[in-house]
Amino acid sequence: METNLTLSTMDADISPLGFIWGMLRSPLHTLADLARDNGDIAHVKMPKRDFYLLNHPEFIEEVLVKQQANFIKGPSLQRARIILGEGLLTSEGDEHLSQRRALQPAFHRTKMEEYLPVMGVSTFDHLTRWQHGSVVDMSDEMMRLTLNIALWSFFGSAPEGSVERVSEAMKTLIRLFPLAQLPLPEATRMLFPKFRQAKSDLNIVTETLLANPQSEQAQRALINILKNEHSDQFTDEQIHAHVLTFLLAGHETTALLLSWCWDMISQDPFVQGKLQAEADAVLGDRFPTPEDIKNLNYTRLVVKETLRMRPPAWALGRQAVQDCVIGGQDIKAGSVVLMSQWVTQHDPRFYDSPLQFRPERWSELERLPFPRYAFFPFGGGNRVCIGEHFAMTEAIAILAMISRRWQVLPTQTKHAAPKPSVTLRPNKGVKVLIEKRDV
Numbered sequence: 001m002e003t004n005l006t007l008s009t010m011d012a013d014i015s016p017l018g019f020i021w022g023m024l025r026s027p028l029h030t031l032a033d034l035a036r037d038n039g040d041i042a043h044v045k046m047p048k049r050d051f052y053l054l055n056h057p058e059f060i061e062e063v064l065v066k067q068q069a070n071f072i073k074g075p076s077l078q079r080a081r082i083i084l085g086e087g088l089l090t091s092e093g094d095e096h097l098s099q100r101r102a103l104q105p106a107f108h109r110t111k112m113e114e115y116l117p118v119m120g121v122s123t124f125d126h127l128t129r130w131q132h133g134s135v136v137d138m139s140d141e142m143m144r145l146t147l148n149i150a151l152w153s154f155f156g157s158a159p160e161g162s163v164e165r166v167s168e169a170m171k172t173l174i175r176l177f178p179l180a181q182l183p184l185p186e187a188t189r190m191l192f193p194k195f196r197q198a199k200s201d202l203n204i205v206t207e208t209l210l211a212n213p214q215s216e217q218a219q220r221a222l223i224n225i226l227k228n229e230h231s232d233q234f235t236d237e238q239i240h241a242h243v244l245t246f247l248l249a250g251h252e253t254t255a256l257l258l259s260w261c262w263d264m265i266s267q268d269p270f271v272q273g274k275l276q277a278e279a280d281a282v283l284g285d286r287f288p289t290p291e292d293i294k295n296l297n298y299t300r301l302v303v304k305e306t307l308r309m310r311p312p313a314w315a316l317g318r319q320a321v322q323d324c325v326i327g328g329q330d331i332k333a334g335s336v337v338l339m340s341q342w343v344t345q346h347d348p349r350f351y352d353s354p355l356q357f358r359p360e361r362w363s364e365l366e367r368l369p370f371p372r373y374a375f376f377p378f379g380g381g382n383r384v385c386i387g388e389h390f391a392m393t394e395a396i397a398i399l400a401m402i403s404r405r406w407q408v409l410p411t412q413t414k415h416a417a418p419k420p421s422v423t424l425r426p427n428k429g430v431k432v433l434i435e436k437r438d439v
């Protein structure tokens with residue numbers, strides 16, 4: 001495999017308006033074309049600031065890890081404060097560091113032992129509602145399941161109606177995401193009744209979760225860190241922001257990852273056969289244990305390959321806070337740099353036949369020296385996803401439990417079309433036919 005990298009910087013042959021239009025119409029193609037035509041750093045001179053697309057694992061590592069102090073989150077995530085407030089995803093600097101230190105223990109690898117039974121019971125309960133021979137939309141199914149798991153794992157309860165409220169609010173916010181991106185005063189946004197309703201529904205769920213009496217489960221959950229262990233460190237507003245962040249970030253991306261997994265698996269009988277064989281051999285009829293998760297190796301490779309081809313977080317933006325140099329290119333303070341998982345993880349320099357879904361490729365890639373930031377579905381550096389182990393454990397557990405009992409068949413010949421919004425979603429869901437396996 002060719003991993004020698006060509007270092008080049010090009011002023012892209014695209015006007016600012018052409019670029020904005022391309023990003024509004026078809027961001028995945030626009031970014032892929034920009035990288036293809038302009039090399040490892042593509043430069044677009046925008047009216048207010050310079051924009052760079054980085055498509056080189058070493059440059060991505062510079063921004064996310066080695067020179068992370070020179071960058072803050074990009075404008076798009078800065079504007080997400082309108083919805084999320086100052087939670088872990090949106091805070092910066094020392095504030096972020098102390099919040100991260102306080103919350104990290106809830107995501108330690110060893111905590112997965114406590115989360116796995118919740119994942120097992122919730123998945124089992126969810127599957128009791130499935131009927132042989134019916135068509136289901138895996139996007140909806142996985143969204144509800146992962147939301148239920150997030151509620152129990154992080155907050156120790158799932159108040160009545162909370163799953164419906166959050167699901168509806170999420171749908172609205174994703175639809176209105178472009179509105180949240182416009183530099184409008186807050187009051188203008190509040191004129192949109194749907195936006196107001198979604199925010200109010202999320203507030204109701206957040207307040208209910210905070211007001212709930214501490215169940216035994218809640219005393220061991222993340223909410224206990226916020227309400228008791230570190231309560232002096234957080235203002236009420238910050239606690240509210242954290243609850244909302246974990247409610248939304250804690251389920252949506254994993255649900256999308258699982259939806260994409262089913263889109264891939266349902267169309268690939270060979271992969272599905274191997275998944276089922278592994279679930280039969282490793283899991284049988286019990287709920288997954290930490291040991292099982294380690295042994296479900298093929299299932300992990302399926303998750304990894306899906307994260308490569310359909311990364312739920314498809315681009316990361318950063319804004320330079322001081323002048324710096326990346327890959328020989330002067331980056332002025334105020335410039336925006338974008339790193340796209342979608343673009344880099346489809347780059348043929350790092351992946352043979354990048355458009356082919358081939359989980360087996362990872363058995364080889366994991367043995368070879370491989371550029372670390374040619375694969376970064378969870379970001380990197382001090383802002384790396386805090387929920388990475390949780391998400392991987394959950395995805396492997398759910399895939400294996402479903403594979404053990406169900407055959408998942410496609411309802412159409414084509415894969416679902418990816419629609420990039422705040423996250424990468426299947427445009428019209430993932431409708432599949434489910435049949436009980438004879439085991």
Ligand code: HEM
Pocket residue numbers: 073077088089090100245246249250251253254257311312313316317376377378379380382383384385386387388390391
């Ligand atoms: C497949 C599932 C997931 C994917 C692909 C994903 C992806 C990411 C990425 C790329 C970032 C870095 C953002 C940046 O640097 O700008 C991030 C950060 C974050 N994620 Fe995830 N995530 C997933 C699951 C989760 C889960 C399950 C949780 C909650 C338990 C979570 C909570 C967060 C939080 C709070 C941050 C901000 C961390 C910080 O800045 O310190 N994510 N995620």
